[in-house]
Amino acid sequence: MRNFEQWDEFLVTIANQADLKGEDRDFFLKRFDIKNENLTEEKFREQFLSNYSKYTFEYYRKAVFRQLKIICKDIDHDRKGKSKEIFNWLEREYKTWYTRKENPDILTEFPQKVSTVNNFDVLPESQQQVSNPFIPLTGIIDNPKLFFNREREINRIFEVLNSGSSVAIIGESGVGKSSLLRAIAQKASQYLRQPRKSIYIDLQHIHSDDDFYAALCDEVGIEKCSGYKLNRNIKKYRILLLLDVVENMSYDWFTNQLRGQLRGLASDTVPPLRLVVAASKPLDILFPYSGDKTSPFKNIYTPETLEPWNQETIRAFIESRLHADFLEQEYQGIKFSEDEISEIIKTSGGYPGKVKHQCYEKFERKKQ
Numbered sequence: 001m002r003n004f005e006q007w008d009e010f011l012v013t014i015a016n017q018a019d020l021k022g023e024d025r026d027f028f029l030k031r032f033d034i035k036n037e038n039l040t041e042e043k044f045r046e047q048f049l050s051n052y053s054k055y056t057f058e059y060y061r062k063a064v065f066r067q068l069k070i071i072c073k074d075i076d077h078d079r080k081g082k083s084k085e086i087f088n089w090l091e092r093e094y095k096t097w098y099t100r101k102e103n104p105d106i107l108t109e110f111p112q113k114v115s116t117v118n119n120f121d122v123l124p125e126s127q128q129q130v131s132n133p134f135i136p137l138t139g140i141i142d143n144p145k146l147f148f149n150r151e152r153e154i155n156r157i158f159e160v161l162n163s164g165s166s167v168a169i170i171g172e173s174g175v176g177k178s179s180l181l182r183a184i185a186q187k188a189s190q191y192l193r194q195p196r197k198s199i200y201i202d203l204q205h206i207h208s209d210d211d212f213y214a215a216l217c218d219e220v221g222i223e224k225c226s227g228y229k230l231n232r233n234i235k236k237y238r239i240l241l242l243l244d245v246v247e248n249m250s251y252d253w254f255t256n257q258l259r260g261q262l263r264g265l266a267s268d269t270v271p272p273l274r275l276v277v278a279a280s281k282p283l284d285i286l287f288p289y290s291g292d293k294t295s296p297f298k299n300i301y302t303p304e305t306l307e308p309w310n311q312e313t314i315r316a317f318i319e320s321r322l323h324a325d326f327l328e329q330e331y332q333g334i335k336f337s338e339d340e341i342s343e344i345i346k347t348s349g350g351y352p353g354k355v356k357h358q359c360y361e362k363f364e365r366k367k368q
Helices: 007-017 022-031 041-048 054-071 082-102 151-163 177-191 209-220 227-234 246-250 256-267 311-322 338-348 352-367
Strands: 166-170 197-202 239-244 273-279 301-305
Touching: 007 022, 007 082, 022 054, 041 054, 054 082, 151 166, 151 177, 151 273, 151 301, 166 177, 177 197, 177 239, 177 273, 197 209, 209 227, 209 256, 227 256, 239 246, 246 273, 256 273, 311 338, 311 352, 338 352
Parallel strands: 166 273, 166 301, 197 239, 239 273
Antiparallel strands: none
16 A cells, blocks of 8 residues: 555654654654655765764654664564654554545454454453553653552642642653653543533644644634734633643743743633643753843742653563453463563663563563
């Protein structure tokens, strides 16, 4: 099939699964644009990334391939010239993705053909039985049934929100910030003393002030507007706005006016917005205050640092998944040895995605 009319949308899906962010994500979307399929690495750098040094080019290339290795298992990642092989893998994945997108009934008509790794959330409740409980391997955890731990952080975050302040979740890439944002959105109706509508915006997909205002107004349900009109139109609403990858807002394509308006909407006497933002670095580093640049986060946010899982949490996670009620009965007797668990603790660094990935592979080997 050489119909690639929705290739760009498909690449965004793959980038999300591989947890590609920032410049790594931009590199991936450019390199694997279908129009660049037959370009050598040298030609690609020459045509699209001429401002990159060879060292910088290789840095982003290796970073992207390292993330793709997590989800792309059927090619040899140790050999040279992987770009062509990855293009071939993407084409095969695209066929499946396109077929499911154009024929959504296939998910319920042929449930046995749907991968239980990436499609747990779309299967009917009665069919949510899987042969490997350590899912999903990548991406944001949307299903509350699969979200693990972080109760202490969630309680602290809602304490801050209920006290009248906004929250900044700070943590390294892969520590689970995006999944925590989704969990907060899902629990808001239960934990907030004053009701607010939860709106989640991923700033990886927002590339200008205009984009941001369009996304916000669309989610609120008002006409697209900014400035005074936005202040007027949004005043009657109470929104819990969750902004992911907020470090992107430091880029030049976002203006001081937008940053200042966000601050104003979150710090009014009766603010229409209460904010929870997620970033990889402290906000005073990402957005230093200066006389000519408004800092949208100064003095209105309480930081919540998100740390990797400790060994007790990893052990509890493994135990809970090995006894999960959504695990197919024939695999419910599989166990991990103490040495295997210790290896996972040591090599994962406590990052949830790495823990799941290593557990998944060990579980697969034990099934054979």
